[in-house]
Amino acid sequence: MEHSTVSNVSPLVASCANEDSATLRARFHELGYLYLQDYVSGVKCDALLEQFMAQLSPTIVSDEKYDLPVLREEPFFETDPTWDKLYPKLQSIQAFHQFFHEPEITGLMERLLENPAFVYPMKMARIATPGKIGYETPPHQDAHSHQGGPTMAGIWVALHDVAAGMGRLMLLPGSHRRGLRMVSEADGVGGVQCEIFPDENTWHVANVKRGDVIIFHSCCVHKAEPNTSDLTVRLSVDTRFCEYGEAVFVTNFEPHHGWRIEGFDWQSIYSNWSDETLQYYWRDYPNVSDTVRVASDS
């Protein structure tokens, strides 16, 4: 299988929320992604980041010199013991789950879908530390990792500025039009990488700012660059969404990594929430699927 050997990069193509929805949809279907700068308010990102930092300290702390999260202990990646200890604490933060259910986010999803959206229950927080080169997110398609249906897409939000060398998200433009690809095992987040075709030689990437949003088609190949910085940690959040009523594969109704961390379930996540509105909001979803689905390319 051919994997990514190319390293040409071009800037992410920026979209603007003021553009009409048809233009945004056309760009999404052409490129496989949308990049919206400064979309989520800085206040909201800062508030969530502050709550994350309260849970991550003293392993990761806010550093005034860098104005970024910095690593104070040993490097780790998703599934390492340190990650397993810290991650349930991030997942228990009510504001983290609410983040993706605010009207500014769901409105954007609905503009893209032209229909009501269902926000997947599984929410992801990413902690990309330096010192783990080779364990960054490998190139993959969410259609494989989340068994998404035809309208499923990912939404990723930077909680702070992410410059080159800090583990930026990279996208392979147009890759969503070539269907679901073969996969093989890989080190790094998710543990799976997909095929890259020999003519696919340019990744799109940018130095993103706090509040920037990237939405990607479920077949759009994406990955993270390695975090080669000395100390700074990249923290971002993401989830998936689809047209309300579309089949959603059953594992997406579990907490992220709830299947492997003992005692980490919705009950433990919800135990300290002050608001019950979003607790188990997904329980009456009409189309939970236990059949593997294949997303269509578009």
Ligand SMILES: O=C(O)CCC(=O)C(=O)O
């Ligand atoms: O932020 C990352 O490193 C991974 C994000 C990603 O691959 C995804 O959201 O599917």
